[in-house]
Amino acid sequence: MASSVLWRTLGRTKLLPSHTLGRPAGCTEWYRNFYRTPEVFGVAPIKLHMPALSPTMEEGTIISWLKKEGDPIAAGDPLCEIETDKATLTMDADDDGVMAKILVPGNTKNVRINELIALMVAEGEDHTQVDIPTETGTPSAAVDTPADAPVPTATEDTSSSEFSSMRHVAGGKGHVDLSPAVRYLVDSNGLDAAAIVPTGPHGRLLKGDVLKFLAGDPSSRRQEVVAPTMPSAPTPLAAPPPPPPPVTHPAVPPAAAEEDEFVDIPHTSMRRVIAKRLTQSKTTVPHAYSSIDCEMGSVLRLRKQLQGSGVKVSVNDFIIKAVGQALKTVPEVNAQWMGEAVQLLSNVDISVAVATDKGLITPIVTDVPSRGLQNISETVKELAGRARIGKLLPQEYQGGTFSVSNLGMFGISQFSAIINPPQSCIMAIGGSRVLVEPTEDGHTTKTVMTVTLCSDSRVVDDALASTFLENFKENLENPFKAALL
């Protein structure tokens, strides 16, 4: 119809009743609402805005949409997952309807509160015909309010993000207060302060806003009032790159405009915690290192023998057992530095370092001296398995009196590790290597492994460390003796 353009414009204004959605069923006056049929007009949408899911939330990330366009929605259905500064929550639907258009896709960061993120239509409507508002937040701002001052509507969409409780302070008043820096910029560039969108508290114009305006960012311009004077010469500014305009939404981070020289891997909370603890340990605990070479011949032979009778144990299990016994013999090493005293611990719990995808975690094998080799082997396997899938209970990795870290399987010959406070030692096990030793009639080979004890020298000084390592070496090289005595 030729008048469809007129109908469409009238429909967008408030001159015609807009509360009727589609054709009221059975109403004999349906022709009065003809303009609202999907054929002539788009279907009036139910707007979905970004909710503030916690009182302190200013912006959030839409992680994913749980409903696709065209999916039916029942009241109470989860629509999308939103990550706030505190937690990830879902946004629920209030009404029944059909999802019509998703305006902000999943994985978008920094979506401000009250931004339009999607459109829904009521049940029974055609969702493909939905009328997408062209301006966010104030679709009626375009034509129908020539009598209203343009300033209050502009303040409405800028102040809706922050400081929304000050909406009655008209935006025009904010421009009366210009700080000296802002006033200088405005005057020296011949700008009209009313043409720049203020983002400060109470509608104040900030220096950043003026700089954005000068950089030519379209979002910093007021939409109703065209700036009467453009900057005469855009002053070369070391301005920050313009942030993504809030209206259009490909989720492009600002840095993508420049060359991609680096990749940021954001911190997981586990990495953050590990980093904090390692830094604290290395900076506050005085580390001392002592190394010793252990002959692994007897251990390897015994292991093969056990394998022959069906018992599968690894070299690491022998090491853990040997450490446990050594700690019983030299109990001063099984200690912790407390504020006023060195606390000798009675239980020997050894934390075994396990590498997982998410980082290094140390499940604890409790009371090692009372366990047999097979028991230790099974426990370690089980704990490591659960650690890799992230199913350890807190008491299974918090605590422990001594740590053991083995990098031998990666080919490392010797390394030093960082102590896990409040423990006082960590033993770094390297890989075995074969050495050739000359004898009177030729040579023999022996398999040797380097072990480095990193200790807190406040508790375990070099002398004590040497005693401990001697004991450990003794236990490891004579496994039978250690088991029997």
Added chain:
Amino acid sequence: MLSCAARLVRAQIQSKPTACWVVAARGYADIVDEATFTTNEYALHKLDEGPSQTVTVTRDDALKYYRQMQTIRRMETAAGNLYKSKVIRGFCHLYSGQEACAVGMEAALTPDDHVITAYRAHGWTYTRGVPPVNILAELTGRKTGCAKGKGGSMHMYGKNFYGGNGIVGAQVPLGAGIALALKYTGSNNVCVALYGDGAANQGQVFETYNMAKLWDLPVIFVCENNGYGMGTAVERASASTDYYTRGDYVPGIRADGMDVLAVREATRFAAEWCRSGKGPVILEVATYRYSGHSMSDPGTSYRPREEIQEMRKTRDPITGLREKLISANIATAEEMKQIDLDVRAEIDKAVEQAKTDPELPVEEMYTDIFVDEPPFKVRGTNPFMYGMSK
């Protein structure tokens, strides 16, 4: 221009006689004026007979209840959305899902009866006669709010409606006090004191039961049992979840709180009991809330989403009433749809007004301190600031 086009289209309709005929042949003749339903059983405690399970409702009443429940539902949804866009701050406890309790009880009471409830009070404020626009304006803190914007969500008052009380269980002794005043002044009215399943374990509630029974006060203690006290399920909070028996020597009734007619019938019975001087009654209404405890609680961390969805599908008070009315031919689906649209429009308008009405001026900080006191100087927020109370 409009009328030309309308005439053109109307002509087209008239040229299609069959369409017109179909439109005119809607079955209004089938609509009845009254219908009878059977409610679920009531559980009784220390009562020989209880409310009748056969309930009758007239067409006007039915549509009124439907409209009231729909208004409360839409108003609470609007309040939730306003809170999420940070127009309402502070506390906001929503009544969605529990509408049948307020509407059903109000249907059995008169405006001269008194009501006091806890903080989930928006629905009750509406049924007690405050228009939705004043409720929403109170939530957004405007002058036109029912407490001038000074109270907010938890301090809304109306005629014979005492709020809106923040402290858990504090309103129950107050309710008994109101009933004492009613008995003392010889009026024939009752006081309804509402509390939740969480507050039912508070000590002062039992002290109140004692005093009410001792002096035969005309108070109906209503326990709105929505299954969760904040996030704690009733099984984990109460040794006995039969809240209607908790009064021991006070007779009790349990009614289905999702059926507005059952609630009305039970309240009628309870009000008659109290008015005849037989003393207090406990009425437990088994209901459900769809939203969390308040706006800071998503409501899904202590109960599965499927449970909420199921309640919405199978036991929603509004859809329940709608189905009943349509199946008994009291009203048509179109009528109810029209009511829905009208209510939606009304609430949308109220929301707009609540967002744009003026806020209180600062001078109002010093007013409404005492009743009937001549103006005096009131200290402000620091020792050097003063205002005059009015």
